[in-house]
Amino acid sequence: MSNFNDIINSEKPVLVDFFATWCGPCQMLLPVLNQVKDSLQDRITIIKIDVDKNQELAQKQQVRGVPTMMLFQNGIQLWRQSGVLTKEEIIKIILEKTN
Template sequence: MSNFDTIINSEKPVLIDFFATWCGPCRTLAPILKQVKDSMGERISIIKIDVDKNQQIASKYQVRGVPTMILFQNGKQLWRQSGVLSKEDVIKVITEKSNK
């Protein structure tokens, strides 16, 4: 768990994608998040967390449905959303909620 805490305590915004391999919408979201990363480059970290393999973390953040995205910066949760968003919407949220 401490590795996860180190990741979310970054000054750079970190978008966590809680997903499951059996989840259809999660598979839809994956290429969208790749486009977000391609657009934003080093300004954002995007980490994928498989809820089936990381139940402790999913439980800690009360992830009930997948996909759920949570945006962290300096260890603080800035935003969370379940479901699939467009690339533009994800970038807008990251830009508005973080100081990047």
């Protein structure tokens, strides 16, 4: 848990993907997030959190469905959404929320 807090307290934006291995839409989101990382490079950190292995953290973050993405900067949640988005939608949100 403290490691999670350390990560999201970064000045660099952090996109957190709460997922489950059994979740079809989560698997669809994986290549999209890889493309987002390729596009934004060092301007963002992307971490994936398996809700089955991190139930306490998922509960604390009130994750009700997967995939759920959250954007943090300096420990503050700037955005949150469940479901699959396109690379373009995710990049647009990151740039809008962090500039």
